[in-house]
Amino acid sequence: MSFLMGPALLFCPADRPERYQKASERSDGVIVDLEDAVAPADKQRARGAILAQLGAEGDVPELDPSRTIIRVNPAGTEAFEKDMHCLKHTPYRHIMLAKAESAAQLKELEGYSVIALCETALGVVNAAAIAAEPNVVGLMWGAEDLLASLGGTSSRFDDGAYRAVALHARSAVLLAAAAFGKDAIDSVYVNIPDLAGLALESRDAVASGFGSKACIHPNQVPVVREAYAPSEADVTAATELREAAAAAGSGVFQYKGKMIDGPILKHADATLRRAGH
Structure with missing residues (x-):
């Protein structure tokens, strides 16, 4: 099944509601982030911001639920439980599970379409089992959290190229997604000013079979779109x-x-x- 909203998905911190609409307008899909983009002390306020933008009962939400993904905190954490309680009171049913590590975690998310973010050693090793779950519509991988889980210090060399272990994880997640007919999302490019490097990596994502690429800044969106648009x-x-x-x-x-x-x-x-x- 295909879940593709378009080639460029844009992260937006959940505690910055003034950016919600702009992020949606400038991308093919917005990922409202309750995890890494929000400090622990601000997470409850971020959940409140998601609820507040829904307006009165019956109002059309500011963000189109069909083009919105909510990234929730890792399963088994108190923050995750609070995230899911919040989402019960919203129309949002597309979520991204941070640090997904097992099929059992996905079984507990029945009723949601889930993008499993495989960004730890265990998550990458279990990517195929995760992709096989019926409610998983896509897989994404994350380089920096992966290297942190390995005790490493950097996913890339000084020239911007990925280290071998990151390339292995990227390939493993892509293969797992394709094996079970799910969409694959390429990881973010963290060097925001380096649009040339982003373009090169985005063209490789297209050629390799990733259906879309995640962005962390609006300026990255047109670069990704251009890479995905055939000449x-x-x-x-x-x-x-x-x-x-x-x-x-x-x-x-x-x-x-x-x-x-x-x-x-x-x-x-x-x-x-x-x-x-």
């Missing part, structure tokens, strides 16, 4: 390849000196889907 040349090439396949009939055929078979045609189809064809 006119890409669309033309994919269209011509599909036309050549139709003319060739079934089976393997040669096109512009290359062997073309089923997987290559699926690559072309993915390009056309992203272009809205």
Whole structure:
């Protein structure tokens, strides 16, 4: 099943309600964050902000529930219990579970569509079992929390490239999501001014099969969108390849000196889907 709201999902701290609408307008989906973006002392105020923007009974909420994800605190914590109690009184049923680590945690979230954020060693190791749960609609991975769970100090080298263990986790979560037909969301790019690095990483996310990428600043959204939007040349090439396949009939055929078979045609189809064809 597909849960894709669009290629660029934007985090917004739950304790900054004045940013809710702007975040929604500037992205394909907003992730209202009750976890890392909110200090422990401010979490109750953040829950109150989510409730306050709903207005009077029957009012249309400020945030469209179909395009809003609430990131809740890790299962088993007091903060998580309070988050879920808050959400019972809202129309929001799309949640992101921080530090998801087991299928059992997801079983307790029946009635919610869940993006499981695999950002610890245990969560990455159990990614396939987590992805198999029926209420899981997507998987995301997180680099910095993962390295913290390993006792490491940095997920990237000085040039911005991921370390091997982070790349392994990224691949493991992507493969687990695809194996069970769930969407995969690529992790955030924390160097906000480095839009060139973000563009490079976003293009790799597209080519690798991630359905979307999370952003932490509005300026990152257009960069991600551009990476996910096929160029006119890409669309033309994919269209011509599909036309050549139709003319060739079934089976393997040669096109512009290359062997073309089923997987290559699926690559072309993915390009056309992203272009809205």
